[in-house]
Amino acid sequence: xxxxxxxxxxxxxxxxxxxxxxxxxxxxxxxxxxxxxxxxxxxxxxxxxxxxxxxxxxxxxxxxxxxxxxxxxxxxxxxxxxxxxxxxxxxxxxxxxxxxxxxxxxxxxxxxxxxxxxxxxxxxxxxxxxxxxxxxxxxxxxxxxxxxxxxxxxxxxxxxxxxxxx
Numbered sequence: 314x315x316x317x318x319x320x321x322x323x324x325x326x327x328x329x330x331x332x333x334x335x336x337x338x339x340x341x342x343x344x345x346x347x348x349x350x351x352x353x354x355x356x357x358x359x360x361x362x363x364x365x366x367x368x369x370x371x372x373x374x375x376x377x378x379x380x381x382x383x384x385x386x387x388x389x390x391x392x393x394x395x396x397x398x399x400x401x402x403x404x405x406x407x408x409x410x411x412x413x414x415x416x417x418x419x420x421x422x423x424x425x426x427x428x429x430x431x432x433x434x435x436x437x438x439x440x441x442x443x444x445x446x447x448x449x450x451x452x453x454x455x456x457x458x459x460x461x462x463x464x465x466x467x468x469x470x471x472x473x474x475x476x477x478x479x
Contacts, residue, residue: 314339314340314341315336315339315341315342315343316341316343317342317343317344317347318343318344318345318346318347319345319346319347320346320347321346321347321348322344322347322348322349323347323348323349323350323353324348324349324350324352324353324356326347326349326353327344327349327352327353327354327356327357328356330342330357330362331356331357331359331360331362333362336362337361337362337364337365338365339362339363339365339366340365340366340367340368340392341366341367341368341370342363342366342368342369342370343368343370344369344370344371344374345370345371345372345373345374346372346373346374347374348374348375349371349374349375349376350374350375350376350377350380351375351376351377351379351380351383353380354371354376354380354381354383354384355380355383357383357384357389358383358384358386358387358389359383359387359389360389361389363389363390364389364390364391364392365392366390366392366393367392367393367394367395368393368394368395369390369393369395369396369397370395370397371396371397371398371401372397372398372399372400372401372424373399373400373401374401375401375402376398376401376402376403376407377401377402377403377404377407378403378404378406378407378410380407381403381406381407381410381411382410384411384414385410385411385413385414385416385417386414386416387416388416390416390417391416391419392419393417393419393420394419394420394421394422394446395420395421395422395423395424396417396420396422396423396424397422397423397424398424398425398428399424399425399426399427399428399451400426400427400428401427401428402428402429403425403428403429403430403434404428404429404430404434405429405430405431405433405434406434407428407434408425408428408430408433408434408435408437408438409433409434409437411425411438412434412437412438412440412441412443413437413441413443414443414444415443417443417444418443418444418445418446419446420444420446420447421446421447421448421449422447422448422449422451423438423444423447423449423450423451424449424451425438425450425451425452425455426451426452426453426454426455426477427453427454427455428455429455429456430452430455430456430457431455431456431457431458432457432458432459432460432461434455435452435455435457435461435464435478436460436461436464438450438452439461439464439465439468439476440464440468447474448473448474448475449474449475449476449477450474450475450476450477451476451477452476452477452478453477453478453479454479455478457478461478462478465478
C-alpha cells in the first residue's frame with residue numbers, strides 16, 4: 314500500500330515510481346492530487362511494476378482523453394479491481410475510450426465523478442461488455458441526461474450493479 318496523496322509529484326514523480334525495484338508487489342497506489350498527466354499515465358502503462366496492483370486512485374489529477382488512451386490500451390494492470398479517476402478531465406472522449414478497454418476485465422469499482430461526462434460518454438460505459446465483474450459505477454456530478462438514466466435502469470435489471478448518477 315502506497316499513499317502519496319497531495320504531494321504534487323507530477324509526471325517526474327511517476328518516473329521514480331516506475332523505476333523503483335521496491336514496488337513490484339504493490340497492491341494499492343493512491344496518487345490523488347499529484348498533477349499526473351498524459352506522460353505519467355504513459356509511463357505507468359508501459360511499466361511492468363503494476364502487475365499486482367488492485368487499487369489505483371488517480372483522483373484530482375490532469376487525466377485527459379490522451380492519457381486515457383494509454384490507460385485503456387495497456388495490459389499493465391491485470392489485477393486492477395478499483396480504478397478511481399474522480400475530478401479529472403476525461404470528458405466524453407475519455408469515457409468512450411474507457412468503455413472500449415479490453416484489458417480491465419477485473420474491474421469491480423469504477424469512479425468517474427466530476428469528469429465533464431455527458432450521455433455520450435456515460436451510456437457506452439454502462440452498456441460496455443468489457444467490464445463483466447463491475448459492481449459499482451460512480452458517475453456523480455457529471456452532465457447526465459435521460460439516455461443515461463434509461464441505460465442505468467436497464468443495466469440494473471440485467472445484472473447486479475450499483476450505479477450512482479446524482
